[in-house]
Amino acid sequence: RETLIAFADQIRLSRELVRLDCSAPAPEPVEDFAVRHPDPVMLGDFLDRMEFRSLRNRVGDGKAPAKDGSAFAARPKPLTAPVISPRYAPQAVATDVEAQTFDPDRYVCVQTIDELDAWIQRAEEAGVVGFDTETSALSATHAGLCGVSLALGPNDACYVPLTHEHEPQAGGGGLDFGDAVDTREALTQIDKPVALARLKALLENPAVLKVGQNIKYDIAVMAQRGVTVAPYDDTMLISYVLEGGLHGHGMDELSRLHLGHEPIPFKSVCGTGKSQKSFRHVALQPATQYAAEDADVTLRLWRILKPRLAEQGLTTVYETLERGMPATLAAMERAGVRVDPVRLRSLSSEFGMKMVELEARAHELAGRPAHGRGP
Known part of the structure; x- marks a missing residue:
């Protein structure tokens, strides 16, 4: 209160400075x-x-x-x-199968090894598969893998849960000595090591193209589990090569621009603020709809955007400059930066002596001692 009173004039001036003057004269009608x-x-x-x-x-x-x-x-x-010709317009929406309405009820939750094997076989036969990971954190290095989603066509997508669990039960108001028993039935999921072994064969299969959105994150997540995702395409990078700064290249924005579809928002599944929960605690049915839709949207976008690279003569730009970056950057992030302390101390000594020499030279030029420590 005291601050507002003391600086009232400055506050009023700031308000005037940021307010648009609707009566300002225009040079033209x-x-x-x-x-x-x-x-x-x-x-x-x-x-x-x-x-x-x-x-x-x-x-x-x-x-x-x-x-x-x-x-x-x-x-x-x-x-x-x-x-601009409609085929280059960023707001152009999809046609044919990519423009089919999204039906989340058709997405499949894969809970047995036989189901997973069937999806993998279909992906190998198709030669291309939409791919996405769901994790418990934004940092790929520290994120827990909750599951993997695959897409083979419009509304033909699945989610493979790996580490989902029931959300912790709220306390009843009494003391909790850590001996409460959760009587809820365990969620049906494929054993994680078994599922990862099957998925590894698919994700590393050179005959199957994996299509992701911001796939660097997924590459990093899977690399933490010994899986090298290759070959791959990234719809985010393809969009960037095609349309640069015309708009953002996140999945939600691209879906609205090219598919006319608003994807399921993350907050509708996990909540927000203090009530936000880990994706690991999301029930399998909404988790499947959210995760499978991500892979579905990504594959539809790829089918629209990838042909435009050739149409606009940008295939070389994508292939030589952008496509290899996700794997390279993910590898750099995993390796980190090595610091040589001996060399750093040596450089510090060299720079210190150089500074003394420069300061002496400054005094000489000035004809008197001068403060030379400023920027």
Whole structure:
């Protein structure tokens, strides 16, 4: 209270500084700020001068500018259609099977080894599989693996729970001496070492492409368990190569842009704030719908975005610059950074002597002692 009273004038000034002035004069009529088709001649000339060849090809030739430059005098017409071809528009939604509505009730919770073997066989026959991990933490190094989801087509996805358990029961108000017995039936799950052995064969199979979203995290999680995920594609990186800074490249945003679908939010499954629980404690039915949908969305996005790399001539950019980064960065994070203390002490001594020399030189140039410790 005292602070608000003491600084009242500054607070009022700050409010005025951040408030938009709706009555500020505009240099042109408001109608002139409407989005319009760019003048093809002016745009083409600019792209030629900037040597933006790929964009130049997408814009087209337009009309040759008049010799007197009158082509720049005409006012462009208001925009009534997308400037960019629909196949390149970031808001374009999927067609065919990718545009099928999502049906979470069709997702399968895999709880037996026979079911898992059947899914793995189908993935091997398909040659490509959507893949995602569900964990108990954001840090891949410390996260516990709760389960793995796979997708083979629209609404054809499953979740393999590995370490789910009942949520701890709330206390009844009495003293808890740690001897309470949980009488709830254990969750049916495949033995984790057995499931991981089966999944390892699939995830390391060179004939099966694993498709993930931000797959570096999944690579790191599985590497902690002795599994090397390869080969793989990453829809986040593909989207970044295609559309860069036009929008974000998280799964939820890409799903809205390209599939017209809002994925199940994490908070609806695990809660928020103090009431948030670990994914390990989520019941298998909602866990399956959430996790399998992630893999389903990822595979649908891949089927839309991957062909565009070739269409836009960006396959080489993705393959040579981006595709290998997830595995490389995950390996670097696992290895960490080695510090050589002997070399650091040596460098510290060298820098110290150099600083003394520079300070003496500064005094000499100044003709008197000067403070040389500043930045």
